Amino acid sequence: MRQETAFAGRARERQQALAALTAGPGVVITGATGLGKTALAASISxxxxxxxxxxxxxxxQVPFGVFGGLLHEDDQIHPALIPAHVTTRLxxxxxxxxxxxVIDDAHLLDDSSAGAVLTLALGGKVKLVVTAQAEDVPEAVRMLWKDGYLCRVDLAPFHRRDTAELLRALLNGDVASPTIELLHQRSGGSPRAxxxxxxxxxxxxQIMREGGLLWWREGDDEVLTATGADFHCWVDRDPDKALELLDDDELRAPxxxxSGRTREALDLxxxxxxxFGQAMHGKATPELTDPKHASVIAVANAWSTGEIPLTDPVLGRWLYEPGELKPMPWPLLDGYVRWLRGERNTAIARLREAVVQHAGGWRWFHSEAASWLAIGLAEEGDPDEAEQVLATVHxxxxxxxxxxxxxxxxAIAVAHGDLTAAANHLEAAIAAAxxxxxPAVELDYLIEAMHLRLPVADELDRVLRRVEGPRLIASGSAALALTRRDGAELLHRALEMDRLGLGRLAWRTAETAAAILKRREHPRTAEAIVLVARLRELxxxxAPADAPRGLTSREMQVAALAVDGLTDREIAxxxxxxxxxxxxxxxxxxxxxxxxxxxxxxxxLRRHRRQP
Structure with missing residues (x-):
């Protein structure tokens, strides 16, 4: 293992041990087998x-056996003088x-050697680096740290973050979080393992690079074991052929x-x-025993509940079923819910992982993973990569x-500044939902349309009356409040969404509320400004850049597109x-x-192209 990677995840312990050795009489490094005691001792010395x-x-069974390299067979030394003799030789x-x-594995010392090591520590002429398992050590070794002669540095099993750090160093790249979790569990927190x-x-x-990340891959038999209708639908992607073979409603439903026949499915x-129908109205849903069906409902519920379910760290395509490995947050919904909260970087990282996971096997949620990632990338100003991601599920x-x-x-069109195309795509999305x-999905699209100032308030009001759940109602009500331009109402809605974990929408609403209240010199202006500042930091x-020399928002938009090279007709x-x-x-x-x-x-001026 290279020196620069050997102590990834152990920086704090290495610093403590090195300080104890260079500024003091030495150090005792303790810990279980495989935690890096010997490697740390070698590094600091x-x-x-x-x-x-x-x-x-x-x-x-050999008295003073550990000092054999410092004692000759013909040395006739009284046992009490051996520490002094060892000191002289060193x-x-x-x-x-x-x-x-350095005394490695001091828990295996005979009593005579252990006593000599303690005497050397008392003498002060030799610095000591001692490694040992803390349990069942000779009493003389225990006294080294117990009585304060040497500093003790204990190596505990790795936390998950330490495993991630060492994996990045060993593999020289970013590692997918499911792989980190899988190898952390299998290694038991041992750097050696x-x-x-x-x-x-x-x-x-088994280690391969996919989607810009390093993954541990094991046997994936979802495709290999698919037969009949499952093969036609999920492998060949021919749902029509699958439906010809199925006459059981339970099997036809998924x-x-x-496959876009939602109304027909709901009739079953x-x-x-x-x-699913209950989820689409924001209502509480029953638990389903089939993990694949439960996964469908979890995706349908994600916006209205904000819950992040668990999955296994091997494939990560379905909700967790109890097994040998411990569960981890499902990257698909971990990413989406974090995006709703406003945790942009983490959300995009998890959604990148989800795209890779759902590009294999039955690919039930590949479209959702790619679409959510594309939206995130576009809103973060990378529409070109967003288009590449979306093309994989076109x-x-x-x-x-x-x-x-x-x-x-x-979202991609907005990032390119093409508001007409954006409006057309959103109107088509609303019609499809x-x-x-x-209605819950339709509400989501209508809210985005309201932020683009499309005339959909009546439709939004109609849909809002059909859904339940505080998160759906708060989001829809905030979007409707945009039409009334009531700063106090918008501030109330922003605070409500912030409390419900909808940080992204809360921030957008709070920005509008603060601008309106400030312009009208409203008494709650300061409260709105404080909320905006807190959400920006979170x-x-x-903060949005000031308009150059008094340009209006529309002038900035036109100028930004002109800087991008568009002609007057293209801008129009x-x-x-x-x-x-x-x-x-x-x-x-x-x-x-x-x-x-x-x-x-x-x-x-390009930075003024996108509005909050």
Whole structure:
């Protein structure tokens, strides 16, 4: 193991041990087998005049056996003088430097050797580095730290974060969180066992790179064992053929739900479709015993409940079934719920993992994973990668949430500044959700449409009356409040969504509330400003840049698109205005900024293209 990676996850312990050795008489490093005691001892002493002695079970019957390398067979030394003799030999070897004696596995020392080590610690002429398992050690060794002669550094099993750090160092790259969890559990927190697993994974090809992350892969028999209708639907992606083979409503239900025939599925009234219909209205849903069906309901419930269910760390495609391994948060919904909270970076990281997980096996939720990731990337200003991600599910006939890919396309269009295309995609998404009788999904799209200032308030009000649940109602009510431009009401809604864990929408609403209240010099302006500042800090959002030299928001938008190289006609098409209007806006921009053409416009105007 390379020196720079050997102590990843052990930086604090190494610093403590090194300080005890360089500034004091030495250190005792304790811990169970496989936790890196010997490696740490070697690391802190490698540049010093060191003599290394290792105890062993076979030497326990030999008095002073560990000092065999420092004692000659013909030495006739009284046992009481052996520590002084060892000191003399070490000092001669080290020249003018203070010698360092490493005693490895001191829990295996015979009593005579243990007593000699304690005497050396008392003498102060030799520095000691002692490794031992803390249980069942000779009393003389225990006295080294118990009576304060040497500092003790205890190595505990790795926490998950330590495992992640060592894996990144060993593999020289970012590791998927399910792989971190899997190898953490299998290594038992032992750095040695973890290094052995990595070595095995490299030799067997089980460690591979997918989606920019390193993964541990094991046998995936979902595709290999699929037969009949399952093979036609989930492997061949031919739900029509699968439905021809199925006459049992329980078996037809998931095929219909996941192939865009939502209304037909709801008519079956199976436990799965009944639960799905309840989820689509924000109602409480019953627990389903089938893990795949329960996974469908968890996805359907994600926005209304904000719950992050558990999965296994091997495949991570379905809700957790009790087994040998402990569960971990399901990356698919961990990412989506974190996005709703406003935890952007973590959300995108988890959704990247979800895309890789659901690109294999039956791929029930591949479309949802890719769409949510594309939305996140687009809103973070990376529409090109968002388009690449979305292209992976472009023609896939399997998708649970109707219109979600269209919502992703709208987010990409907004990131490109093409508001007309964004509006068209959102209107199509709203229609798809409405046709599928999924009011909770329709509500989600209508809220986004309201933030784009599309005239959908009446539709939103209609849908809002059909759903239940505080998160759905709070989000929809906040979007409706945008039409009334009532700052106090918007502030109330922002506070409500913040309390419900909807940080992203709370922040967007609070920004609008603060602007309105400030403009009207309302008494609650300070409260709104404080909320905005807190949410910006919590969500790592920067304050919006000031408008350059008094440009209006529309002038900034037009100027930003001009900087991107769009013609007047292209800008007019994107913003749904006339070419003459664009020309007028640009003329005012040139005058205010003191420039004469679009080539003279400041490049940093691009940052004003996207609005909160």
């Amino acid at each position: 490698r540049d010093l005049p060191v003599f290394w002695a290792s105890a062993a079970q076979t030497m326990r 000092v001669r070897r080290s020249g003018r430097k203070v010698p360092v004696l 973890l290094a052995d697993l990595v070595r095995q994974g490299r030799e067997t090809g 095929v219909l739900l996941l 009234r199976t436990p799965l479709t009944v639960a 023609s896939d006939p399997i998708a649970l949430l109707p219109g979600l890919r269209l919502k992703a396309r709208a 409405h046709e599928a009788a999924c 969500l790592h959002r920067e 098409g994107r913003l749904s205005v006339s070419v003459r209007t664009v020309e007028s806006h640009l003329a005012r921009v040139y005058h205010k900024l003191g420039v004469h053409s679009r080539q003279d416009l400041p490049r940093d």
